Amino acid sequence: MKLDALTLDALTEIFNLGVGQAAHALSQIAGDSVLLTVPRVAVLSRSEVTDHMGGAGMASVSAVRQRFSGALNAEAVLMFPAERGLQLVQMMVGGELPLEQLAEMEQEALSEVGNILLNSVMASVADALRIELDGALPSVELSRVHDVLSPEQDPRGQVLLIDIQFEVAAREVQGLLAFLLDVASQGALEQMLGRFLQRLET
Amino acid sequence: MVQPLATADVPVVPGGVEPWPLAALIHLQAGIIIIDGSSRVVFVNEWFLRRCGRTAQQLMGLPLAVAFPQLEGSYFCSRLAVSTRTGFPAMLSHSLHAPPLPLYMPHLVGHPPALLSQTVHIIPIGKQAARQSGKQLTLIQVTDVTPTVRREYLLRTRVDEMHLMARVDPLTGVGNRREFSESLDSEVRAALRAQESLGMLMIDIDHFKAYNDHFGHPVGDQCLRDVAGLLRRVVRRPRDRLARYGGEEFVVLLPGTPLSGVVEVGREILEQVRRLALPHTASPDGEIVTVSLGAAAMMPEGPEDGVALLRRADEALYAAKGAGRNRMVAQSTAGVHDTVH
Numbered sequence: 153m154k155l156d157a158l159t160l161d162a163l164t165e166i167f168n169l170g171v172g173q174a175a176h177a178l179s180q181i182a183g184d185s186v187l188l189t190v191p192r193v194a195v196l197s198r199s200e201v202t203d204h205m206g207g208a209g210m211a212s213v214s215a216v217r218q219r220f221s222g223a224l225n226a227e228a229v230l231m232f233p234a235e236r237g238l239q240l241v242q243m244m245v246g247g248e249l250p251l252e253q254l255a256e257m258e259q260e261a262l263s264e265v266g267n268i269l270l271n272s273v274m275a276s277v278a279d280a281l282r283i284e285l286d287g288a289l290p291s292v293e294l295s296r297v298h299d300v301l302s303p304e305q306d307p308r309g310q311v312l313l314i315d316i317q318f319e320v321a322a323r324e325v326q327g328l329l330a331f332l333l334d335v336a337s338q339g340a341l342e343q344m345l346g347r348f349l350q351r352l353e354t
Numbered sequence: 355m356v357q358p359l360a361t362a363d364v365p366v367v368p369g370g371v372e373p374w375p376l377a378a379l380i381h382l383q384a385g386i387i388i389i390d391g392s393s394r395v396v397f398v399n400e401w402f403l404r405r406c407g408r409t410a411q412q413l414m415g416l417p418l419a420v421a422f423p424q425l426e427g428s429y430f431c432s433r434l435a436v437s438t439r440t441g442f443p444a445m446l447s448h449s450l451h452a453p454p455l456p457l458y459m460p461h462l463v464g465h466p467p468a469l470l471s472q473t474v475h476i477i478p479i480g481k482q483a484a485r486q487s488g489k490q491l492t493l494i495q496v497t498d499v500t501p502t503v504r505r506e507y508l509l510r511t512r513v514d515e516m517h518l519m520a521r522v523d524p525l526t527g528v529g530n531r532r533e534f535s536e537s538l539d540s541e542v543r544a545a546l547r548a549q550e551s552l553g554m555l556m557i558d559i560d561h562f563k564a565y566n567d568h569f570g571h572p573v574g575d576q577c578l579r580d581v582a583g584l585l586r587r588v589v590r591r592p593r594d595r596l597a598r599y600g601g602e603e604f605v606v607l608l609p610g611t612p613l614s615g616v617v618e619v620g621r622e623i624l625e626q627v628r629r630l631a632l633p634h635t636a637s638p639d640g641e642i643v644t645v646s647l648g649a650a651a652m653m654p655e656g657p658e659d660g661v662a663l664l665r666r667a668d669e670a671l672y673a674a675k676g677a678g679r680n681r682m683v684a685q686s687t688a689g690v691h692d693t694v695h
């Protein structure tokens with residue numbers, strides 16, 4: 153899958169619409185304004201993402217995973233550096249609990265935050281591309297990024313990688329949103345984006 | 355009003371919701387309620403009925419927000435609407451929301467009904483299945499997380515207790531040396547930030563070994579408790595810190611206090627211990643328990659670290675001991691000693 157600059161710009165716009173809606177929903181929960189921005193979108197292979205994240209100090213991650221199916225088959229994975237995921241939850245709750253303490257309920261809260269974000273982004277994609285998608289419930293994984301993305305599972309599989317920045321009450325957390333697409337879906341997405349750009353032009 | 359003990363009738367199984375495995379859902383040990391495209395209840399299971407104190411007949415066919423008026427305009431309803439529109443499942447976790455549904459713990463005779471801590475999953479039938487079946491159904495699953503919440507609360511409380519215990523001297527109830535070291539570091543930083551002085555007093559009970567040998571350890575312990583109690587009454591501003599530093603040695607931190615103020619507090623301690631007049635017949639210097647004090651203060655214009663401040667207070671205490679005890683020596687930053695009897 154090769155996406156030119158114009159297409160990546162269009163995708164960035166679609167994602168920004170999605171995270172905008174997620175930010176609104178998250179602000180309601182946090183009782184404080186939550187800002188979400190998507191600075192850039194890139195297409196990489198799974199092993200490139202794994203290497204890149206290992207190099208960026210994100211070898212271990214808190215991840216929220218959701219499967220989407222239908223016109224596109226994709227796994228959407230929201231990842232944070234291992235301890236920052238729970239920190240995000242604490243920013244949402246406004247609590248000050250030490251991070252090393254038990255976190256069963258915080259993990260559940262993290263899956264809700266991920267669910268809101270992933271649903272909003274995918275709804276925005278489905279609306280823009282005029283396609284039908286079904287979704288599954290989120291699951292949380294605390295693991296090495298290699299185990300989360302498992303590059304050897306699908307060596308030809310490509311990843312749509314999105315930098316995402318959370319800002320709650322002047323505190324920031326950086327996350328990464330990865331869409332793992334199978335080969336058929338990569339081709340389908342290229343075509344859908346082509347049609348989307350055509351509609352924009354007419 | 356909720357009647358947590360109301361026995362639910364076997365729910366009416368409505369037509370039109372197969373191919374879902376309804377028989378299993380009725381007995382599932384989690385709350386299940388299914389609504390149609392206009393948000394009307396088409397299925398509700400026993401677990402749910404028992405905890406909301408209604409019968410299936412009372413709920414079936416009602417729009418959800420009519421059956422449970424407290425849901426009107428709630429965050430739950432807005433999420434439900436989004437989920438129904440997009441077809442994507444959603445969840446409301448316990449930590450981020452108040453319990454959305456009026457579900458109560460059953461079997462609590464004589465107790466006020468306890469609201470369940472809830473995690474709610476909203477699971478729409480999905481676009482493809484909706485198109486194939488011509489039905490827009492949404493399943494709402496409620497999990498009771500009350501035991502988990504209680505367990506985590508309990509463990510957190512224990513951790514907090516242990517955290518506290520690790521910082522308290524068990525004999526006297528004042529801070530221990532670990533607590534003191536931590537507050538010294540943070541108070542030195544705070545004083546530097548605020549450009550304030552930070553005062554310190556080291557206090558030692560005179561001839562305590564002789565006291566212990568003569569009266570025995572239980573009486574010695576009581577003496578330590580009495581002196582600690584007295585110190586607690588004198589050192590009473592909210593930011594002041596009092597700790598047992600060693601055997602019969604106590605230390606006091608006085609944020610925002612110049613040396614003159616430290617000397618005032620020290621003089622008060624000296625006086626009050628004398629007035630306490632605990633008998634000390636084994637003392638080579640007199641008949642009652644007395645203390646020696648070393649006073650020092652870190653000044654904003656001549657900053658030092660906590661170790662240096664501690665060393666100067668300790669030197670002053672030694673000077674007071676060496677000069678005959680039952681007195682205080684104050685050491686200024688210039689190293690000049692000043693004795694108070």
